[in-house]
Amino acid sequence: MIKDILNKNEKMTPNSKEIAILKEHFPSCFKSDGTFDIEKFKGFLSDKITVTDEGYELKFLGKNYARLLASVDTTTVITPNEEHNSKPENKNSENIYISGDNLDGLKHLLKSYSGQIKCIYIDPPYNTGTDGFVYNDNFDFTVDSLSEKLSISEEQAERILDLTKRGSASHSAWLMFMYSRLLLARDLLSDDGLIFISIDDNENHNLKLLCDDVFGEENFRNQITIRRGAKSVQAQFETWDKLGQSVEYLLFYSRKSSYRFPKQMKPLDEERQGSWNNHWRGTDRPTMRYPLFGITPENGQWRWGKERSYIAIKNYKKMINDIGVDEKSITQEQIDGWYSNLDYECDLLRLSDSGKPEHYIPPTDSTLLNTSWMDLLVGSSSEIRRLFGKTVFETAKLTATLQRIITFADKDAVILDFFSGSATTAHAVMNLNAEDGGNRKFIMVQLPEIIEEGKPAYEAGYRTIDQIGMDRIIKAANKIKEENPDLEADLGFKHFILQEPTPNTLDKIEEFDPDENKLFADKTLLDEFGKPTILSTWLVRDGYGLTAQPEELDLSGYKGYFIDKHLYLIDTEIPNEAIEKIVVKYETDGSFNPENIVLFGYSFTWTQMEQLKINLKRLKDTEKNLNINFDVRY
């Protein structure tokens, strides 16, 4: 299973995927010697698309390298945390927590969830210089192999490798880190999928161009502004070289430009509320909705411009018409009802009995959602303190912010956060489901980043950040259960750990030659990986996802694992009776038709494999006429 991947990876180039797509859809553009006829390709585009050679794009050192990293497959395996996953609250949960590097996590996820994720939120390191971001990786490309794969000079390859090994926090290093991950994330999004990315001034400009590149400029929706807490604003005044940075941003992209978002309201900004209170409502007349402007359009001294005022009068007339009542008998409730059913905001003006214009102020303290989310704070350590008793995580976002983001997607959406930190996103998903009866699921990916000794989290007993994230979910779930004792919602999660095979395992894999090992199976590799790991990794690879539960078959004492189109045989020493039992099951059980039999290659001798193949060939001539595909994985 790793051997196949290592072999495939050797042939990977940064554009392997794109070339495969071109070959599939434009075979006539490829000549027999493999060369690509660009002029012919342009012919396919010319009448609908204007080909531009503007040459405007974001370039950075290692851009192609990042594409290569996105194309090579992960050599990690997925180990389920069996103890955690078998607890009653987690056993049937469809929420997922992955401990591991998100580059590997995303690659595994793509095998099962490609095009299925409705909403991604990420809060990556901002590269502030003090947030600990440094890029380095453990891909061991040599200068030669890299210069060949990327078609670059040896000198350029050396510069890239220097960047990836030295531990760099340059703009190029940060972009390289983000680019490979965003390329993978894009393919996870469904057609109506959305992605929100938190960022601040340090990399905002670069991230915007990078996202235009990855998601397409036409899919950019908005840059949302969120208020920073007083502490982080004040921190800037220590150096007096900049104004206090009081906001940060959420970049918002959709997978397709046809996306239209649902109507959402937000509380009025403090500033705006203040001005309305002061000018129009007044503390002694809190419900007054028709403040007098005092001046008529005719004398030209409107508070608004004439055009806006006339549109507002037109809107008012439209309302009268829509409601279908005489203006004199219209009630406040009718106006409020009409207004709250609008999916846009508009001004309404009418002339009062005395001829003065009156302006309608909506009855609620909310307004249609726009890009100013100043009613929300970026982050909050108090939420964490309330749950944990101390600040075990310092850069947690506010649950309310995440809840607002998540409401852009449907109530049964899968929400992914692959820089999960303290798992605020998972908390928000559970909160929201409890609030509105939704059935959203979450997938969290978090690096098991080591916590330094002496930090409050360390003192509290946590050694890696994923431990904090998982504990947050458990604590939040308990709180939700306490507050909603009758709630029936998925408040558990399944936990998986991504593991790189040990050097010892890799050596064994490398040394193993299937042709030489015809007579004896190698039991040690099964022991090194463990059956649950092999099974979980394969289920994901074959598209069944992380929460699939295959049926365990008892084949005369030998265990097989069956799900839909696959039968997995992993254990060593398959007896002839088990093979016979499989054939009989195919013949007699109408619901048993797996088209693929997958073998853990190391566990089978040549004779056993032949035995299986010969026996299963019999099925070709039966009623089911099955042509079974043998997939021997190493």
Ligand SMILES: C[S@@+](CC[C@H](N)C(=O)[O-])C[C@H]1O[C@@H](n2cnc3c(N)ncnc32)[C@H](O)[C@@H]1O
């Ligand atoms: C700014 S924090 C996210 C905070 C989170 N939004 C919250 O509310 O708690 C970024 C997180 O990404 C994690 N991280 C950094 N690189 C990663 C990687 N390659 N894979 C997975 N997680 C990573 C860090 O450990 C850190 O916890």
